[in-house]
Each structure stands twice: as C-alpha cells, then as structure tokens.
Amino acid sequence: MIEAKTLSKRYNDRLVVQDVSLQIPRGGVTAIIGPNGAGKSTLLSMISRLTPMSAGSVEIDGMDVTRTSGSELAKRLSILRQHNQTSLRLSVRDLVAFGRFPHSGGRLNAEDQRHIDEALDYLSLNEFQHRHLDELSGGQRQRAYVAMVMCQDTDYVLLDEPLNNIDMRFAVDMMQLLRRAADEKGKTVVVVLHDINFASCYSDHIIAMRGGRLAWQGTPDEVMRDEILSELYAIPMQVHELNGQRICMYFRMG
Amino acid sequence: MGLTTAARWRVLLTGVLALLSMIGFMTWNVQSDWAFIVEYRGSRLLAMLLVAVAMGVSTLVFQTLTHSRILTPSLMGFDVLYVLVHALGLAFWARLGLDSMPSVIFILDVLLMAGIALVLFRLLFGDSVRGLHLLILLGMMGGLLFRELTELALRVLDPTEFSIQSGRSIASFSRINLPLLWVGLVLTVACVALVFALRRRLDVLNLGRDVAINLGVPYRRTVTLLLVVASVLVSVSTALVGPMLFFGLLATNLAYWIVGTHQHRWTLLATVLVAVVCLVGGQLLIEQILQSRLPFVMLLELCGGVLFILLLLRGVRE
Numbered sequence: 001m002i003e004a005k006t007l008s009k010r011y012n013d014r015l016v017v018q019d020v021s022l023q024i025p026r027g028g029v030t031a032i033i034g035p036n037g038a039g040k041s042t043l044l045s046m047i048s049r050l051t052p053m054s055a056g057s058v059e060i061d062g063m064d065v066t067r068t069s070g071s072e073l074a075k076r077l078s079i080l081r082q083h084n085q086t087s088l089r090l091s092v093r094d095l096v097a098f099g100r101f102p103h104s105g106g107r108l109n110a111e112d113q114r115h116i117d118e119a120l121d122y123l124s125l126n127e128f129q130h131r132h133l134d135e136l137s138g139g140q141r142q143r144a145y146v147a148m149v150m151c152q153d154t155d156y157v158l159l160d161e162p163l164n165n166i167d168m169r170f171a172v173d174m175m176q177l178l179r180r181a182a183d184e185k186g187k188t189v190v191v192v193l194h195d196i197n198f199a200s201c202y203s204d205h206i207i208a209m210r211g212g213r214l215a216w217q218g219t220p221d222e223v224m225r226d227e228i229l230s231e232l233y234a235i236p237m238q239v240h241e242l243n244g245q246r247i248c249m250y251f252r253m254g
Numbered sequence: 255m256g257l258t259t260a261a262r263w264r265v266l267l268t269g270v271l272a273l274l275s276m277i278g279f280m281t282w283n284v285q286s287d288w289a290f291i292v293e294y295r296g297s298r299l300l301a302m303l304l305v306a307v308a309m310g311v312s313t314l315v316f317q318t319l320t321h322s323r324i325l326t327p328s329l330m331g332f333d334v335l336y337v338l339v340h341a342l343g344l345a346f347w348a349r350l351g352l353d354s355m356p357s358v359i360f361i362l363d364v365l366l367m368a369g370i371a372l373v374l375f376r377l378l379f380g381d382s383v384r385g386l387h388l389l390i391l392l393g394m395m396g397g398l399l400f401r402e403l404t405e406l407a408l409r410v411l412d413p414t415e416f417s418i419q420s421g422r423s424i425a426s427f428s429r430i431n432l433p434l435l436w437v438g439l440v441l442t443v444a445c446v447a448l449v450f451a452l453r454r455r456l457d458v459l460n461l462g463r464d465v466a467i468n469l470g471v472p473y474r475r476t477v478t479l480l481l482v483v484a485s486v487l488v489s490v491s492t493a494l495v496g497p498m499l500f501f502g503l504l505a506t507n508l509a510y511w512i513v514g515t516h517q518h519r520w521t522l523l524a525t526v527l528v529a530v531v532c533l534v535g536g537q538l539l540i541e542q543i544l545q546s547r548l549p550f551v552m553l554l555e556l557c558g559g560v561l562f563i564l565l566l567l568r569g570v571r572e
Contacts, residue, residue, distance in 0.1 A: 045464075070470045071470035074469055105454060152469070
C-alpha cells in the first residue's frame with residue numbers, strides 16, 4: 001500500500017501540493033487526473049522520492065521513502081517521468097537492460113536476460129531491440145522506457161503521463177498493457193492521465209486533484225459525474241454511458 | 255553491450271600507439287648515460303602520464319555528471335580555482351611554517367579547493383544539472399572571476415611571486431613541479447581506482463537524475479563523491495604543469511568516437527589511452543622528431559579549442 005500523509009510541496013512561496021493525504025491500495029490501476037498545475041506530477045514524484053517533500057511523509061508498504069535506501073526501494077517501486085530524452089547512442093535492448101540494475105548491479109545473469117526478453121516481448125519491441133533510441137519514433141521510444149520500467153519488475157509502477165505524444169492506437173495498447181500488468185502480474189499501477197476517458201475505461205480508482213489539493217477520489221463510477229468533472233476542470237462536461245463505459249463529452253457544449 | 259570489432263581494433267591501435275609514445279619518449283635520441291636519462295626523462299614521463307590521466311578522467315566524469323560532451327572542469331574554472339586557492343594559501347601556509355613542505359601544502363590546497371568547488375556547484379545547481387547553456391555561461395564567468403581574483407591576490411601578496419605565477423597561466427611541460435610527483439601519483443591512482451569501481455553507477459548516471467534515482471543509485475552521494483574526485487584530479491594536473499583548458503575535451507571526445515559506446519569501462523580506458531597518445535606522443539613528435547620550436551601545449555589546446563567550437567556549433571544546430 002502507498003500511504004501519503006499531509007504531503008505538501010512548496011517552491012519559494014508557492015504551494016504546489018497542499019496537505020494531501022491518501023492511500024493507494026495494492027493491486028489494480030489508479031489514475032490521477034486534474035487540470036494543468038493541479039500538482040499531479042509533483043505528487044507522483046514526491047511519492048517516488050524524486051522530489052523531496054516540504055512537509056508530510058510517504059510510506060510504501062510501511063517503508064518511509066525518505067529513509068529507506070534507494071536501492072531497496074528500486075526493487076519495489078519504479079517511476080517513469082514524462083520527458084525522457086537522452087543524447088546517448090543506446091540500443092533499445094541496452095536501455096531495457098538498465099531496468100535490471102537494482103537487482104544485478106549492472107552484471108547481467110541469465111535470469112536478467114530472461115526478464116529483458118520478456119519486457120521486450122511485452123511491449124512488442126522485439127524487432128526494434130537492436131535499433132538505437134535516436135532512430136525510433138516518439139511512441140516507440142516511450143515504449144522502450146516503459147519496457148525498462150517493466151523489466152525492473154517492481155510491485156509498484158508509477159507513470160507520469162505515459163500517453164503523451166503517442167497516437168490513439170499506441171495509447172490504447174499502452175493502457176491495455178498497464179491493465180494486463182495489474183491483472184496478470186498483480187502489479188500496482190499508478191498513472192497520471194490527461195485523457196479522463198482513458199482513466200474512466202481502464203482504472204479501478206481515480207484520484208482527482210485541483211489547485212494542489214485532493215479534490216475527489218473514488219471508483220470511475222463515483223468520480224465520472226457531470227457535476228464533479230465540470231467543477232474540476234471549470235468547463236461544462238457531460239458524462240454519457242456508452243457500451244457500459246462512462247465517457248465524458250466536453251469538446252463543444254451548448 | 256560490448257564493443258564492435260572495429261571499435262576493438264581502434265582501442266587496440268590506440269593502446270599500441272600509447273605504448274610506442276612512451277617507449278619513444280624514453281629512448282629517442284639518447285646521448286648521455288642511461289642512469290641520468292631514466293631519472294630525468296622518467297620523472298617527466300611520469301608527470302605527463304599523471305596529467306594525461308587526471309585531465310582525461312576528470313573530464314570524462316564531469317561530462318557524465320553534466321550530460322554534455324562539451325563541458326570540462328577547466329571550462330568551469332576548476333583549474334583557476336585551484337590556482338586561486340594556492341595563491342591565497344601561499345601567504346597563510348607560510349605563516350604556519352609549512353612553506354618547506356610542498357606536499358603538505360598541496361594536500362591542504364586540494365582539500366580546500368574540493369570543498370569550495372562542491373559548495374559552489376551545489377549553490378548554483380542544487381540537486382541536479384539543468385540547462386547546459388546556463389552551465390557554460392556560469393562556468394566561463396566563474397573562470398574569469400577566479401582568474402582576476404588570483405591576479406589581484408598575487409599582486410597584493412607578493413609582486414615578485416606574481417611574475418612567476420603569471421608565467422603559469424598556460425601549462426608547461428618544461429617546468430614541471432617535480433616535488434609534487436609522488437603525492438600526485440598517489441592521489442591520481444586513488445581517484446582513478448574509485449572511478450573504476452563506480453563505473454556501472456556512472457553508466458546509470460548517464461541516463462539522467464530521475465532514471466538514476468529510480469534505479470536505486472544514491473544520486474546525491476555519488477555526484478558529490480565524483481565532483482570531489484574531479485576537483486582532486488584537476489588540482490593534481492594544474493599543480494604539476496599549470497592550467498589546460500581544452501585538452502580533456504579533446505581526449506574524451508576522441509575516446510567516445512573510438513569506442514562508440516557510453517559504457518564507462520570502455521570510455522575510461524579509451525580516454526586514458528588517447529590522452530597519453532596526445533600528450534606523450536604529441537610532445538615526442540613535435541619537439542623531438544620534428545625538432546619544431548612550436549609551443550606544443552598551445553598546439554594541443556588549439557586542436558581542443560577548434561573541437562570545442564565544432565561541438566558547440568553542432569549542439570546549436572540540434
């Protein structure tokens with residue numbers, strides 16, 4: 001379980017995240033939604049110890065993230081942020097192999113190779129595995145980074161806007177993959193999403209943030225409601241039920 | 255991930271060249287008796303090897319930390335900072351009665367310089383390095399500032415000392431600071447051993463701060479340690495022969511090209527070999543074989559400077 005207690009982040013005088021307390025249970029897919037500047041990414045990076053918190057605490061399965069050793073945490077929790085660009089000439093396979101670093105310290109054994117093959121397979125990157133990162137499209141590169149995180153084989157997988165810059169087909173692929181990781185491998189997936197309809201269709205739990213605070217949380221059925229979403233994003237929004245899924249319409253209202 | 259066959263050959267060739275340079279340096283045009291040659295040329299060769307290793311490795315480490323192929327510790331003013339610390343220290347250490355012990359003074363200088371470099375780096379960049387161009391700009395300004403402060407300090411402290419020191423604003427291999435050879439050797443070996451031990455972490459650091467933390471590298475501690483290592487290596491090199499601005503850049507970039515990978519066990523080896531070929535081989539070629547009067551260090555710096563501009567232009571275009 002991920003447990004955040006009265007978590008705050010202050011940059012100079014600006015409070016980006018204020019007093020957020022929440023619990024994310026083990027298993028399933030949790031989506032974090034909210035307008036720009038709501039503090040979603042900051043929250044995620046404090047949970048994953050990338051950004052130090054100004055106040056409050058985060059525990060992963062009872063381990064305080066600021067006090068547990070980084071290498072120990074790296075075996076339980078992985079985080080992928082948005083802008084992953086490197087000027088290095090690395091092949092996809094080499095990048096994915098870095099995911100084994102917390103387990104092997106950089107010396108790959110047969111089991112590590114098996115994990116690497118599996119991760120490449122999982123993200124359908126087999127045919128690209130010997131290509132260099134700079135020869136790939138944005139979507140393929142994004143998948144290579146996700147493969148690295150999958151290869152890390154942690155119970156908790158945190159992703160910050162993994163659907164950025166990828167087209168609808170790859171976005172659907174990505175969400176299905178995260179769903180499978182939760183259902184088949186029992187992973188706990190926490191993902192920041194801008195497209196609320198993806199959050200509605202693929203997640204078990206939605207956390208909605210606004211102005212640095214926790215605004216609402218609950219199942220998609222509970223959060224995907226006209227009044228909640230309209231207030232959250234400050235525009236008129238209508239939720240419709242289509243094929244048993246709650247889909248939100250907001251593109252051109254009235 | 256290993257080396258391609260072509261890269262293996264290039265590394266091997268560089269290794270052979272490095273070896274030939276060293277043998278050539280010791281044996282070319284020997285006219286007096288061997289005992290004298292071994293002692294005279296041997297100590298010069300050792301000093302050049304130390305400078306090659308120190309400049310090459312410190313630049314490699316620094317480039318990994320800053321994710322750039324353009325920056326060097328010298329460009330950021332590390333070497334001038336050392337000169338400044340040394341200049342200011344001169345008066346102070348003398349008062350403590352340490353002026354007859356150059357090695358002790360050197361160690362004190364190194365410690366002080368590493369401390370100051372660390373504090374400055376942290377103040378400017380906090381936890382992580384962002385914005386390469388800002389870094390270059392600040393480094394250039396820092397370098398200029400330290401240079402001016404050094405001149406000022408020397409002028410105030412001791413005008414005669416000033417004329418000696420200002421002759422050292424560019425490196426010279428004909429006036430090597432030999433009393434520091436052994437302490438320099440110990441420090442260099444220790445630093446390189448540490449870098450080699452951390453080579454796999456360096457590979458991960460190459461992917462950036464966030465990925466490194468995600469993969470469990472103790473980021474802050476590792477970066478601090480590596481910055482200290484870079485400061486010590488720059489101090490050793492500067493103390494022995496004086497500041498060199500672009501030599502490290504030349505060595506690392508040739509090494510990247512030779513190995514074609516970013517794995518540090520290979521870039522580290524190649525950087526050291528290339529640096530030795532450039533420094534020892536270059537010196538042998540220009541001064542002994544061609545009998546040229548051209549100042550060798552200037553030539554080396556010119557090559558590095560041209561490469562710097564080329565890399566900068568390519569960076570701007572991208």
